[in-house]
Amino acid sequence: MMKRKIYICFAAILPFLSSCLQQREKEQPIISAVQLDKSILSLTREATNLHVPWDLQFDQLNNAIIFSEIGGTIRRLNLTDKTVTLIDSIEDVYHQRTLGLLGMALYQPKNEQAYLYLSYTSKKDSTIYSNLFRYNYSTKGTLSEPKLLLQIPGNTGHNGSRVIVSTDKKVYWATGDAASDTFAQDSTSLNGKILRLELDGSIPDDNPIKNSYVYAWGFRNMQGLCHSPSGILYTSEHGDAIEDEVNLIKPLKNYGWPLIEGMIDTEKEKATAAILPIQEPIKSWTPVIAPSGMAYYGSTMIPEWNNSLILATLKNQSLRILKLSADGGKIIDEQVLFKDQLGRLRSVLTLPNGDVYFCSSNRDWNPQKGFPKPEDDAIYRLRVTDQVNGPVIRPEKAQVLAQIKDGKALYESYCASCHKSDGKGLDKTFPTLSKSALVIGDEKPLLHVLLHGLQDKPINGVRYEGAMPNFAFLKDEEVIAIADYIRQNFDNSAPPISLKSLTSIR
Numbered sequence: 001m002m003k004r005k006i007y008i009c010f011a012a013i014l015p016f017l018s019s020c021l022q023q024r025e026k027e028q029p030i031i032s033a034v035q036l037d038k039s040i041l042s043l044t045r046e047a048t049n050l051h052v053p054w055d056l057q058f059d060q061l062n063n064a065i066i067f068s069e070i071g072g073t074i075r076r077l078n079l080t081d082k083t084v085t086l087i088d089s090i091e092d093v094y095h096q097r098t099l100g101l102l103g104m105a106l107y108q109p110k111n112e113q114a115y116l117y118l119s120y121t122s123k124k125d126s127t128i129y130s131n132l133f134r135y136n137y138s139t140k141g142t143l144s145e146p147k148l149l150l151q152i153p154g155n156t157g158h159n160g161s162r163v164i165v166s167t168d169k170k171v172y173w174a175t176g177d178a179a180s181d182t183f184a185q186d187s188t189s190l191n192g193k194i195l196r197l198e199l200d201g202s203i204p205d206d207n208p209i210k211n212s213y214v215y216a217w218g219f220r221n222m223q224g225l226c227h228s229p230s231g232i233l234y235t236s237e238h239g240d241a242i243e244d245e246v247n248l249i250k251p252l253k254n255y256g257w258p259l260i261e262g263m264i265d266t267e268k269e270k271a272t273a274a275i276l277p278i279q280e281p282i283k284s285w286t287p288v289i290a291p292s293g294m295a296y297y298g299s300t301m302i303p304e305w306n307n308s309l310i311l312a313t314l315k316n317q318s319l320r321i322l323k324l325s326a327d328g329g330k331i332i333d334e335q336v337l338f339k340d341q342l343g344r345l346r347s348v349l350t351l352p353n354g355d356v357y358f359c360s361s362n363r364d365w366n367p368q369k370g371f372p373k374p375e376d377d378a379i380y381r382l383r384v385t386d387q388v389n390g391p392v393i394r395p396e397k398a399q400v401l402a403q404i405k406d407g408k409a410l411y412e413s414y415c416a417s418c419h420k421s422d423g424k425g426l427d428k429t430f431p432t433l434s435k436s437a438l439v440i441g442d443e444k445p446l447l448h449v450l451l452h453g454l455q456d457k458p459i460n461g462v463r464y465e466g467a468m469p470n471f472a473f474l475k476d477e478e479v480i481a482i483a484d485y486i487r488q489n490f491d492n493s494a495p496p497i498s499l500k501s502l503t504s505i506r
Contacts, residue, residue, distance in 0.1 A: 031043050032390025033390070039302050049376075052346070053377055056379070057105065062141050066106065068104050093120045100121060101120040103119040104117065104163065105117040107165040114138070117132065118131075122154075129152065130152050132173050152175060152190045172195065174225045175194075176219070184219055184257045192219045192257065194215045196215040220257040223237065234294065244284060244286075245291075246291070250279065254277065256278045263281065283322065287414050289315055289316035290313055290314035291320075295309070296310075297309070301353065301384055312346055314345070317342070318345065338393075342380070344368060354383075360376055360378050408489075410482050414474075419432075423489065428464060429466045430464060430466045434491045437460050439490075451471065453468045455468065484497055
């Protein structure tokens with residue numbers, strides 16, 4: 001009888017124990033700390049259940065982080081008690097896929113009026129715009145007196161939109177090319193540019209082009225913008241199918257897009273550069289990693305990271321620590337943190353005390369395998385510690401991708417972020433590969449799409465929003481390996497492709 005009572009009591013508390021364990025797991029991140037050469041950094045979740053936070057700014061007067069959410073809200077994370085409160089909602093934000101309330105810059109000088117600069121997309125009738133607004137920001141952290149500084153063409157993608165106030169007290173706005181083939185190289189267009197403004201939105205007298213906001217040009221879709229204490233500007237930029245970039249920005253320089261993508265390393269690009277001076281990136285990645293927000297780290301609190309760029313990535317789902325040369329002109333080392341562990345990472349912020357904050361973007365338009373988690377999205381903090389209470393990881397050395405001939409590995413590197421690892425794609429954005437007539441039918445149409453890309457044309461009778469880049473840069477055996485892999489997986493069963501079919505349309 002006694003044994004039965006003990007069993008009943010134990011059974012009764014099982015749900016309670018399970019609930020406690022679940023709550024404990026819910027409150028703690030999977031990773032507890034990061035071990036560097038000498039320093040140990042604790043990793044903590046400072047805010048959870050957010051909806052796609054896009055940019056983080058430090059409010060030093062209120063010891064808080066203000067952040068934009070893509071749908072149009074601006075919220076405050078109190079760093080003392082970790083409460084999250086609503087600051088404001090921007091009513092005319094147009095949110096669709098990558099469009100919405102995006103970049104912010106908080107300018108908070110001592111004993112002067114503070115401003116919050118906002119970059120967001122809006123829509124009137126059928127026309128999309130990218131806007132740069134300035135709001136007064138009070139000492140209590142409230143917004144007032146919105147002022148439209150610039151409005152430029154927008155599109156369903158490629159709107160860029162990071163904004164900063166640099167050491168010269170000028171506003172810099174990184175704009176996308178609005179998916180146009182001509183804007184980035186047109187010096188009269190404000191798209192595909194770094195624009196430089198006075199605090200009030202006027203054109204600075206010392207801009208490199210008289211009476212123009214244009215500071216530098218030739219950009220596709222910049223997603224990161226930051227500066228060093230000495231005022232060196234850096235951007236991160238999405239390539240097409242290859243050559244994601246980090247650029248060091250100089251006035252009156254052309255960064256190439258769409259004439260040149262990334263490094264000047266093809267015969268066609270070399271011929272173009274012989275005629276038209278082009279500024280090469282200081283770093284590029286192929287396969288692409290989808291670089292997003294970026295921050296300069298200049299604190300000795302984490303000595304291993306002093307004089308580095310910290311870069312968030314979406315496709316690679318990691319933080320990249322990019323060590324700079326002493327003069328800031330080169331990237332001399334690269335380390336990777338959290339790959340595929342926290343999901344898509346969107347923005348990074350460094351605080352004067354040496355802390356690093358960053359946020360996930362797992363509830364956005366393109367969730368990856370295993371995400372979003374129940375408490376996504378989140379804001380995380382890295383801080384120097386001498387105590388470790390849980391799993392510890394070390395940064396990984398960035399690997400240079402060796403030549404791959406395996407179809408599955410090539411698919412995961414170049415295709416899975418859109419079409420997904422299971423080949424199911426994303427509804428109305430990226431087509432499924434399973435039992436697709438294009439995939440399993442005659443091989444030449446499939447090869448043509450792989451080599452030349454596809455945009456604004458229906459597939460199997462459906463028109464998708466996402467554009468298919470071209471993969472003509474791949475070697476013949478790599479193209480065939482990818483094609484054969486998708487034709488023989490995802491519930492498909494089609495014969496292998498012959499090299500002759502590929503070379504006939506190359």
